[in-house]
Amino acid sequence: MKQYSNRVSRMGFSQTFVMSNKVREMKAKGIDVISLTLGEPDFDVPDNIKQAAFDAINQNYSHYSPVPGFLELREAVAKKLKRDNNLDYRPNQICVSNGAKQSILNVLCSIINDGDEVILPAPYWVSYDEMVKMLGGVPVYVETSIETEFKITAEQLEATITPKTKALLYSSPCNPSGSYYTREELKSLATVIAKNPIITVISDEIYEFTNYDGKHVSMAEFPEVYEQTAVINGMSKAFAMTGWRIGYSACPTWLATACEKIQGQMTSGANTMAQRASIVALETNPKEYHYMIEAFAKRRELVYNLLKEIPGFKVNYPKSAFYFFPDISFYLGKTICGKTINNADDFAMLLLEEAFVGTVGGVSFGNPNCIRFSYATSEENLTEAMRRIKEFLEKIQTF
Numbered sequence: 001m002k003q004y005s006n007r008v009s010r011m012g013f014s015q016t017f018v019m020s021n022k023v024r025e026m027k028a029k030g031i032d033v034i035s036l037t038l039g040e041p042d043f044d045v046p047d048n049i050k051q052a053a054f055d056a057i058n059q060n061y062s063h064y065s066p067v068p069g070f071l072e073l074r075e076a077v078a079k080k081l082k083r084d085n086n087l088d089y090r091p092n093q094i095c096v097s098n099g100a101k102q103s104i105l106n107v108l109c110s111i112i113n114d115g116d117e118v119i120l121p122a123p124y125w126v127s128y129d130e131m132v133k134m135l136g137g138v139p140v141y142v143e144t145s146i147e148t149e150f151k152i153t154a155e156q157l158e159a160t161i162t163p164k165t166k167a168l169l170y171s172s173p174c175n176p177s178g179s180y181y182t183r184e185e186l187k188s189l190a191t192v193i194a195k196n197p198i199i200t201v202i203s204d205e206i207y208e209f210t211n212y213d214g215k216h217v218s219m220a221e222f223p224e225v226y227e228q229t230a231v232i233n234g235m236s237k238a239f240a241m242t243g244w245r246i247g248y249s250a251c252p253t254w255l256a257t258a259c260e261k262i263q264g265q266m267t268s269g270a271n272t273m274a275q276r277a278s279i280v281a282l283e284t285n286p287k288e289y290h291y292m293i294e295a296f297a298k299r300r301e302l303v304y305n306l307l308k309e310i311p312g313f314k315v316n317y318p319k320s321a322f323y324f325f326p327d328i329s330f331y332l333g334k335t336i337c338g339k340t341i342n343n344a345d346d347f348a349m350l351l352l353e354e355a356f357v358g359t360v361g362g363v364s365f366g367n368p369n370c371i372r373f374s375y376a377t378s379e380e381n382l383t384e385a386m387r388r389i390k391e392f393l394e395k396i397q398t399f
C-alpha cells in the first residue's frame with residue numbers, strides 16, 4: 001500500500017522534466033524529435049573552470065566543506081556581488097547550495113509556516129509553485145499578459161498583499177517569459193514591500209548575465225528593502241554548469257543562518273570540487289564568457305523572425321534569458337488531428353506528436369495560453385524546429 005505523505009500528494013512533477021522525458025522516450029524509439037524543452041546552455045564548461053576542478057581533485061578537496069560553502073567561495077561571491085551589482089554582503093550572509101533550486105528551497109523552508117501566502121507573479125518558474133505547496137504555504141498568483149511583457153505593477157502587488165503574505169518570489173530576468181524588471185519598475189515594487197516589513201522578497205537572479213539590452217538590477221540594491229531581500233544566483237546558466245550543482249543565496253544574517261541550519265540537516269555543504277571551480281569562475285572577468293551571451297542574442301533574433309511567421313502565434317520579444325513565451329490562445333478550443341486543444345499543454349503535446357518539436361506548455365508556469373521555447377540549442381536545430389511547426393500549422397489552417 002502506498003503511504004504518501006500529504007506533502008508529496010500536494011505536489012506535482014516538474015512539467016519541464018515531463019516533456020523532456022517524453023522527448024527522450026520518442027528519441028529512444030528512433031523518432032527524429034527536436035527538443036526545445038530544457039533551460040540549459042548547450043555550451044561546454046569553459047576550460048579554466050574545468051581545470052580548477054581537476055586541480056581541486058589533485059589537491060584532495062575531497063572532505064566535507066563547511067555547510068554554507070568554503071569561505072574562499074563565499075568571499076568570491078561577496079566580491080562578485082560588489083563588482084557586478086554594487087551590493088555589500090559579508091561571507092556570513094552567503095550560503096552556497098546544490099544549485100539555486102536548493103537556495104530557494106532553503107529560504108522558503110526558513111520562513112514559511114502552514115497557510116502562509118507567497119505571491120508568485122505569473123508566469124513563474126515551475127518549481128516555485130510546487131515548493132510553496134510542498135511546505136504547506138499557499139501560492140497566490142498575480143496574472144499578467146503578453147501585452148505588459150508579463151510583468152506585474154506595484155498596484156497589483158499592493159492589492160495582493162494580505163496579513164498572511166510572507167514572501168514575494170519571482171525571477172528577473174524571468175523564466176519563462178524572458179522579460180526583466182527595469183530599475184524604475186523594481187523601485188516601485190520595493191516601495192510597496194518596504195511598507196510591509198514581514199514580507200521577504202526572494203529575488204531569483206540566475207539569468208543575470210543573459211540580459212541583452214540593459215544592466216541587471218537587483219532588488220537588494222534598494223536600501224529600503226535590503227534587509228527584506230534574499231538574492232538567489234548560481235553557476236548553472238552563466239557558466240553552463242547546470243550539472244555541477246552550485247547556487248547561492250545572499251540574505252540578511254538571520255536568514256542566512258536559518259538557511260545554513262536547514263542545509264546542514266538536509267544535504268551538508270555542496271560538492272567540494274565544484275565549489276573550488278566556482279571560485280575561479282566568479283573571479284574571472286565576465287567578458288571571458290560573453291561569447292555565450294552573444295550566441296544567445298543571435299539565436300534570439302533568428303527565432304523571433306521565424307516565430308513571427310507562424311500562423312496563430314502572438315510573439316513576445318524577450319529582452320533576457322533564453323526563452324520565448326508566445327501566446328497560442330488562437331488554437332484553444334479547436335480540434336486538431338482529432339485532439340481538442342483545451343490549454344497550452346495540449347498544444348505543446350500536439351506539436352510534439354505531430355510536428356516532432358518538444359516545447360513546454362504554460363500551465364505549470366501559471367499561464368495556460370502560452371508555450372515556452374528554449375533557444376539554448378544550435379541555430380540549425382532552431383531553424384528546423386520552426387520550419388516543422390510552421391509547416392504543420394499552415395497545413396491544418398487549410399482544413
Ligand SMILES: Cc1ncc(COP(=O)(O)O)c(C=O)c1O
Nearest residue numbers: 099100101125171175234236247
Ligand atoms: C528561474 C530559475 N531559477 C532557478 C533555477 C535552478 O537553477 P540551478 O540549476 O542552479 O538549481 C532555474 C533552472 O532552470 C531557473 O530557471
